[in-house]
Amino acid sequence: MSSVRPKLKPATPKVVTAWDASNGFTTYRTPSGDWTQNVAEAEVLTHEAADEALEAAKKDQTRATDPYLMEVTEDGKVTGRETLRESIRAEGPTCHPNYGRQAEVN
Amino acid sequence: MYRYDEFDEQMVRDRVAQFRGQVERRLSGELDEDHFKPLRLQNGVYLQMHAYMLRIAIPYGQLSSKQMRTLADVGEKYDKGYGHFTTRQNIQFNWIALKDIPTVLEELANVEMHAIQTSGNCIRNVTTDQFAGATAEEIEDPRPWCEIIRQWSTFHPEFAHLPRKFKIAVTAAETDRAAIRVHDIGLHMKHNAAGEVGFEIIVGGGLGRTPIVGTTVKDWVAKDDILDWLEAIMRVYNLHGRRDNKYKARIKILVTELTPEVFTKQVDAEFEAQRDEEKVRLPQEEVDRISDYFKAPAFETLPATSAAYEEAKANDEGFAKWTETNLSAHKVDGYTSVTVSLKPLNVAPGDATSAQMRVLADIAKAYSFDDLRVTHIQNIVLPHIKLDELYNVYLALDDAGLGADNVDLASDLICCPGLDYCNLANARSIPVAMEIQNMFSKYDRDLGKLHINISGCINACGHHHVGNIGILGVDKKGEEFYQITFGGRADEKARIGDIQGPGLRQEEVTPALERVAQKYLEIRQNSDEKFISTLERLGAEPFKEALYADS
Numbered sequence A: 001m002s003s004v005r006p007k008l009k010p011a012t013p014k015v016v017t018a019w020d021a022s023n024g025f026t027t028y029r030t031p032s033g034d035w036t037q038n039v040a041e042a043e044v045l046t047h048e049a050a051d052e053a054l055e056a057a058k059k060d061q062t063r064a065t066d067p068y069l070m071e072v073t074e075d076g077k078v079t080g081r082e083t084l085r086e087s088i089r090a091e092g093p094t095c096h097p098n099y100g101r102q103a104e105v106n
Numbered sequence B: 001m002y003r004y005d006e007f008d009e010q011m012v013r014d015r016v017a018q019f020r021g022q023v024e025r026r027l028s029g030e031l032d033e034d035h036f037k038p039l040r041l042q043n044g045v046y047l048q049m050h051a052y053m054l055r056i057a058i059p060y061g062q063l064s065s066k067q068m069r070t071l072a073d074v075g076e077k078y079d080k081g082y083g084h085f086t087t088r089q090n091i092q093f094n095w096i097a098l099k100d101i102p103t104v105l106e107e108l109a110n111v112e113m114h115a116i117q118t119s120g121n122c123i124r125n126v127t128t129d130q131f132a133g134a135t136a137e138e139i140e141d142p143r144p145w146c147e148i149i150r151q152w153s154t155f156h157p158e159f160a161h162l163p164r165k166f167k168i169a170v171t172a173a174e175t176d177r178a179a180i181r182v183h184d185i186g187l188h189m190k191h192n193a194a195g196e197v198g199f200e201i202i203v204g205g206g207l208g209r210t211p212i213v214g215t216t217v218k219d220w221v222a223k224d225d226i227l228d229w230l231e232a233i234m235r236v237y238n239l240h241g242r243r244d245n246k247y248k249a250r251i252k253i254l255v256t257e258l259t260p261e262v263f264t265k266q267v268d269a270e271f272e273a274q275r276d277e278e279k280v281r282l283p284q285e286e287v288d289r290i291s292d293y294f295k296a297p298a299f300e301t302l303p304a305t306s307a308a309y310e311e312a313k314a315n316d317e318g319f320a321k322w323t324e325t326n327l328s329a330h331k332v333d334g335y336t337s338v339t340v341s342l343k344p345l346n347v348a349p350g351d352a353t354s355a356q357m358r359v360l361a362d363i364a365k366a367y368s369f370d371d372l373r374v375t376h377i378q379n380i381v382l383p384h385i386k387l388d389e390l391y392n393v394y395l396a397l398d399d400a401g402l403g404a405d406n407v408d409l410a411s412d413l414i415c416c417p418g419l420d421y422c423n424l425a426n427a428r429s430i431p432v433a434m435e436i437q438n439m440f441s442k443y444d445r446d447l448g449k450l451h452i453n454i455s456g457c458i459n460a461c462g463h464h465h466v467g468n469i470g471i472l473g474v475d476k477k478g479e480e481f482y483q484i485t486f487g488g489r490a491d492e493k494a495r496i497g498d499i500q501g502p503g504l505r506q507e508e509v510t511p512a513l514e515r516v517a518q519k520y521l522e523i524r525q526n527s528d529e530k531f532i533s534t535l536e537r538l539g540a541e542p543f544k545e546a547l548y549a550d551s
């Protein structure tokens, strides 16, 4: 999977994800241009709209670090080539169920 | 232990103040990530999967109880109550908020610790034998030389921008516990024919994408000349090391491309060309001053055996078993070195809680001359424990969940953070490690010494190339696979393991290794023949067959 993320097709549903600049937590861009830790609240986009959201995210330096586009299903669930990596980013380490977002949710 | 002088201290404090300003500017948006990243890396701050990670240097792996207590405090106040000890004899905190890091660095500076040179293309933390100053095997204590090299390399202007990071390890024993043959430079303190102590210099070892066992370029050089030789080596590397390609930039590639012979000639020429005024002549007083910090503690004169110890062994089976695996011979009668395993079952290898760190600090203070060591196998050593007091130490450790009796056994494996934490990972390593530990814990002892190393990608932070059994996580179309190597070793007979064949699915790894272990039990000559020895005697074939017996 490495540090280079795969290229996605324009029509593939995606969300903008990044790291929260202050605590490094995984974060997703919402329809209002805010950020959330909950992937379910992220804005699902395709085509130019996705690229534009990414460009906007890149300018949001005080809040988000290294944003990129991540593949999701149409209803915003983690999917595709990087499902394992992105699930771990979304939930927390699989070997430490007490850490990460999964700890708050469960 | 070495103490900072005022100069060191001021420098560390200035660095923290400077970094505080940089963090503030990052958080206010004045600095963007592209500009901030190199600055944070220089201060040991990485961005991992879930959070910022802070890597703290532990020079030559040595800690005082005060330092260990500070690490415990940092874990509790700023992280999730634990820390992760690494193969680089460092500690990493996985969940630290950026805004807190300058304060953490200040608290560390109060106990003479820092995160400088834990990242970037500089000479990194110098590492050594975890039993330095304690083992009967060493010809002298290597730590003064680690410290001399640390001082020489810290902020050395010529070596701040090397083609790539650079790692040096030193040992003074024949048994190599510092993996000197897989470092950029390995130094082996030994005698020459005249009986003087000097250094064998090994260059160009390393793991990662291109694993290579280092070559001896100098059989023996005098102590007085060691910094000049290092300087000559670094100059050749600095001049000719590849800066155009990150993957070819390590000194191991230069040595291989030039051939060790040509490389050595260039180093010789560089050494000869040093004018007298360029020579780094360490005055003897300076060597003595530094050596003084590593003076042997006030050992008592004791008999070689201890009635209290023997009695405890006879009465407590758990203790007796633990003593079989977790002790190493000490140079002074009546003492032993204890390795505290950070590999109990169902814990990420190398993790210790803040509470455990405090117990270790208390024990070190009360029983081990205030001295703790971090090993590259991700364990902790209490180097100087009196046999008379060993049982108390064991009970305190066991009470804190630190009584695992598996040092050097299959469940004492090395494991990198993998995909659960690491942004560069291809596959997870911790869950695989835990499963293997659970399986082997049933007959660990029967198997004897067996080193299993796991990395989640080719960067090889988990040293998989030099595991007797190595496991490398790879990614096939989004699925985790694990490539198995046999025959690696990191000791004085260092060798890179051989890939056995196609990668295994995660769920196949543990059963496959269990078959390999059973095969070993079946074909070893006797219980004294270690796994690696059987493998070297018979070749990999029988083990490979067992590995793939199910496919």
Ligand code: HEM
Residues within 6 Å of the ligand: B046, B048, B053, B085, B086, B087, B088, B092, B164, B182, B183, B206, B207, B208, B209, B250, B415, B416, B417, B421, B422, B423, B424, B459, B460, B461, B462
């Ligand atoms: C999770 C954050 C980490 C990141 C991003 C990371 C990154 C890297 C990278 C990129 C390399 C390859 C460098 C090269 O070959 O030039 C490397 C090597 C290495 N890492 Fe890590 N690492 C991490 C954690 C760790 C941990 C936790 C350990 C110890 C358990 C570790 C120990 C090592 C060692 C020993 C090497 C040297 C291998 C060699 O000799 O070339 N790293 N790391």
Ligand code: SF4
Residues within 6 Å of the ligand: B416, B417, B418, B419, B422, B423, B424, B425, B426, B455, B456, B457, B458, B459, B460, B461, B462
């Ligand atoms: S080996 Fe790879 S996966 Fe493991 S810590 Fe290093 S960079 Fe990360």
